[in-house]
Amino acid sequence: MIRTLVRVSDLIVRMFRTRYTLRGTSYLLHRIGWSVQVPSHRPVERDEAAVATWRREVWPAGKR
Template sequence: MQGAQSHGFEADLWTLERVGAVVERATGVMLSRTSVWRLLTCRLGWSLQRPGRRAVERDESETARWIAHEWPRIKKGP
């Protein structure tokens, strides 16, 4: 499957509006948001997915170090 950027969108995230725009470009049929939702969920069996809320710059090793060393100190208090 091609991403949203390959269809001319700035971010590689699909929305109902974007799917509807691609369907319209490909078929000439304009679908409402509700119709796109029904097409994706009922007819194709797809489900809603959301991207994870993690920073791209996240450093897993630094996060693990902080949890192991800093959090217990903070939790313990003065």
């Protein structure tokens, strides 16, 4: 969750040029109705080999 708050805070800075602390970002998200959502299980149709390939090949290219 902390990593997500950092990413959301960075997005707010880029889009609105306003800086919030992580606690402030969390408070702001809760005030507008957002909540933590964690999947309870992985989908049955998930293809682990395709996910591993994507993480190895596509994900690093997107980071650049």
